[in-house]
Amino acid sequence: QVQLVQSGSELKKPGASVKVSCKASGYSFTTYGINWVRQAPGQGLEWMGWINTKTGNPTYAQGFTGRFVFSLDTSVSTAYLQISTLKAEDTAVYYCAREKNYIQPDHWGQGTLVTVSS
């Protein structure tokens, strides 16, 4: 069965960086893209962008350029989200989600809580 397993919770200080992993299994990794979605505490879902797993080409949504980087290691069927120069407002649960078609996510990871606090 399709599974996306994300790395564990992170506690970081402002200004630090974090890298979240998303390991896929149960399907051919390069057949479907990977979305990244942010959910701040008590807030709704926010689409951050997606990465084409065939080409490695990322697309970033408005507001997620510059400090956010999507990457892949296709040899281990894993996608990564790196956030640099962390700010308190980056505190959120970050989800990876497989793209079904036209970006629509179908299968989701369990989420990774990133807490930014001094």
Next chain:
Amino acid sequence: QSALTQPPSASASPGQSVTISCTGTSSDVGGYNYVSWYQQNPGKAPKLMIFDVSYRPSGVSNRFSGSKSGNTASLTVSGLQAEDEADYYCSSYAGSNNFVFGTGTKVTVL
């Protein structure tokens, strides 16, 4: 890209139906038949309930149905059950590799 507009809350009694609206523009909901709906329970990841406006993934109850008219999509949950109480989010492809979620609706079973 602005978030799609959903009502903050909706409610109905067990066995009744509830319909949630999702209003966008001609650049997203109105322009493409790629609207999806997600159910999210507290502390859990979202679950895909409807894709491509009106298609249900395998394993999703047929009590969930989706439709679209112009720039507004809708999710109807019929025969409401206690387990349907959750947050629901719509989303839409928005062209040029863009995508947008709705603001979310909390469904309460009275």
